[in-house]
Amino acid sequence: MTPPPLLLGAALLFWGWHTGFLLVALPVALLLEAARAVEWRLELSIADFNRVADLCALLIVVSGIYLFSTAGSARGAGGPRAITLLFQWLPLLLFPLIAGQRYSAAGRAPLTAFFWALRRQAARDPQARPATADLGYVYFALCVLSASAANRRTIDFYVGLCALAAWALWPWRSRRYSPLWWAPLLVLAAGVGYVGHIALHNLQRAVEQTVFDFVFNTGTGDTDPFRSTTSLGHLGNLKLSERTLLRVEPGGGVGVPLLLREASYDVYNAPGWFASGAGFTSVPPEADGETWKFVHGPSSGSQVTVAAYLNRGRGVLALPPGAFEIDRLAVVGVHRNRLGAVKVEEGLGLVTYTALFGPRGPLDGPPGDTDLGVPSREAPIVHRIAQELAFEGKSPAERLASIEAYFQRGFRYSTWKGRRESAETAIEEFLVRSRAGHCEYFATATVLLLRAAGVPARYAVGYSVQEWSPLERRYIVRARHSHSWALAFVHGGWRDVDTTPAVWADAERDQGSPFELLHDLWSWAVFVFSRWRWGGDEGSVGRYAGWLLVPLVLLLAWRLYSRRRVGHGGAASAAAAGAIARPGQDSEYYLIERRLESEGRGRRPWEPASAWIQRIHAGELRPIVELHYRYRFDPAGLDPIARVALKAGAEAWLREHPVAEATR
């Protein structure tokens, strides 16, 4: 299957037009199509084709490393961009192959150039002729695909593609039908294709999103700083995964377990908590672009370093209580709200930041009316318990202490919830009947009781840092470590109030999957790759790229060495074959054979001479062949007279066939 004239040139120009390499595409297309005009051809052996293919592979690898190291240094999606660029370069990188085929005498490329298995097979059986293929249409398809990688998203691409496809298919149309049928059908197919590609595009977006979520989105679920839906009232077992979300390295003097808060909320409307009036304001970065301060002036405090994934560059940071500064945070925008949530934008896939925190942080705004509100549905039961606890005459700190003590008496941790009376609320069921629940129950009930006691309180969600990973040698936070607690405003500042029984973490751990270790290994590998991929300093990718060249050089050296060895092996086997006597190599019959071969009537390698001369109707050669056979295959040899007769006969035939002379 050879493409019609000028199709490849047109495809190359199309490629150049779309990828912006038109100046390169023009001479390349001319060079390719010039093969039709010139007469001369190159005698390229199979080994030559293999070498050209190796060269192309090397070009692709080197270009890939170059693109990856240069495109990867820019912030953002460097890897995909490098792959797209490499794809756009492919027609140029594979040009030696198609040019080699075009200018070779054979006009087809052996498949051994592409498959090592075939090369090995060919090495084992040197007699076998390897299968060949015409790369024309393959190269055509490659040009069109590479042009598509430019992703211009214009209608002219599709029109051009359809025109080129029609051109490529024209020679292969069915001759049984008139072109008048063919053309409208093609237009119809193009129309269906246009609709189909839009559908495919949508599908691709969906698949991409799913894959991204699977690999990188580690389930943080983009904590919504405005709204938190709880599982209050959820029946059955509550189960969270063991997926690792955060990696935490606390600084000196920081105790564990440590609570890292993502957001807090002030309005409860079962089953959700909402943040009222929590609009975000932008935080300006410091001069280095990676430090973000929430208070001005130098300050000191404890610190904790957190590594977290961001979903498409956005996310809410998990911060320790009282955080006042974030260092080494590689994002473009940081925003905060009055309830202490910090949102980042346009970051890399993985951010590693150091949060500085002190006893009284600036993030949480002063308490307001909403921080004292108890919803009417929960009010009766909450106020009844508040009366039982007798807050009268106590200071806020004492009221807090009595509430903490209340939850330590007779409440237990449970992720299981059975049936509930339809009339009662989830909090009522928790406080009065079951006295068992998970952290959301404890946190919500604590907040409501605090408010009933006149202490401003908020509901906070985040993570509890408590699991040390011997594998990674740092603390890891899994999805099942997500936690909620209460914030109480006492002594002029917000403090964490966690009334959930401390056994909750053990209870969650007992539900861990038996495949947790495997999961952790995979998660760690993803993290190490992500850190390398999005790692801080810009030169690192280039540095790694340099190391990537080492195996490549080793591979090339090994290939050269092994090729030389094969060469030696070939010589040895030739010597072994030479051990068999081959008398009569100087027979003049070979002159005839060569002469006929030059006329295109040559003997096939497996064809015996008698069958050959019968095939080419050269019966007059029979006596010469008989003498030659005697000379070659009779161990007794040819007597001198017969030897002279062979020579004379062959020379006479050569003289008598000047036609062959003329065609030479």
Add this chain to the structure above:
Amino acid sequence: MTLAPQEVFRKLTRNIETVIRGQSGAIRKLLAAFASGGHVLLEDNPGTGKTTLAKALARSIGARFKRIQFTPDLLPSDILGVSVFDQRDHAFRFHEGPVFTNILLADEINRASPRTQSALLEAMAEGQVSVEGSTHPLAELFFVIATQNPVEFRGTYPLPEAQMDRFAVQCSLGYVVPEEEVAILSAQEQRHPIDTLAPCVSIDDLLAVRRSVFGVRMSDELKRYVVDVVRQTRAANGVQLGASPRASLALMKAAQALALAEGREFVIPEDVRELAVPVIAHRLIVDPQARFAGVSAVTIVEEILTKVPVPS
């Protein structure tokens, strides 16, 4: 005074061709195997002239000829012979079976039980018969033509592959062209020409031919070609078991005999190529899967012949 080897071949061919028409290729192969001291297996459809060819050869030679019709109840002693107690001598006397002859036609060999088949095949390989502890040598000229038909399977015992290897050549006759078939009808209008067939060569002539075969020269290059072709069968796709060195040996001997038939004192590549299929193909065990795909031993050998470069 014995005839020249080429003359023996020519006379035998002419004599046989008066009975079997349009089968000169098969006759050539048969005689080449005969002269090289090998045995022949004819495999073809019923009625193509297998038995007639065997009988014609036997009658053309002034030699003893026996025929055994193989049946499932045939016993080894029916072939080899049996010792009978002689009342007068008070001793056992060995009565020779039909195998004690010059030319033996084993008709429909695949109908006898494996036990009986192997009794014959042992005699073919060893040139002698061992019965009840004593060994009886067979005649110097001992040649077996076995026939089998490939279409019937019920009540047959296909020859094991190892025993197929004992036959130097397997060939088939095939149907002749219509003109030849008409000529066959005309020739048998009055009576079968085989009835009037007279011997044209003697046993001595044939033994001389067999000795002459040993004198036919073969260059190392051609021996290498024979080995290359046979070796390729062991690595070919779709072959479970390739041909043995015995195949190389048989191919060389048959090529020598064919060269002698052509009046040459040395072997040429054409001799080897002509006999490669009948000598090698029946020894290959073809993979059942390849067989379903339409590959046969014959096509495998033919393909190998188009791959191995021939010395020229």
